[in-house]
Amino acid sequence: MSTHLYLLRHGQTEWSESGRHTGRTDIELTPEGEQQARRAGATLARLRGTDQAPALVLTSPRQRATRTASLAGLEVNAMTEDLAEWNYGDYEGITTPQIRERVPGWTVWSHPMPNGETHAEVQERARNVLSEVRKILPGGDVVLVGHGHFSRVLIAAWLGLAPDQGVHFGLDPAGICQLGDERGDPQVRRLNVPAWEV
16 A cells, blocks of 8 residues: 655644744634635545545644644644744744845745754754654555645655755645655655645
């Protein structure tokens, strides 16, 4: 039986809608985000194509992730800070255009986060998660419910790429990514499947 790793980004929040960087701040879903989470549950069930529960469901401890998992109908086995969003440090709660007023050309992928996490630290967390996931995958699907930037670093890590290569993988609120392999070579099977696509 072929098993897969599924990444589910949390549904919309006020900050994700306005483009504000949301790392450690614990923000709830908007009503639209709650609807997205419910639809994502149906989408995920269709993608998995089985009534068998995942072998493991992990979430970030932030309420936007745990609430998304609950509304999606997932039974969470554990929460881990390793799945938390990038710690943006001084850039928490502000937008890229605001940051660029001070640091022209800034992106999360190319520049440091003052008083936040480095690219290497985020990559290390992603690798830690994947190390645990790979132990479980032979026994069934794994679902990780987390955040946008961190999940994109995790996709890069799955493929053996540097963390800044996460820029190439889009993941919208309540979007789903399916990771697998082809004869042992890591593969992105589906990317950013929207919550309404069932």
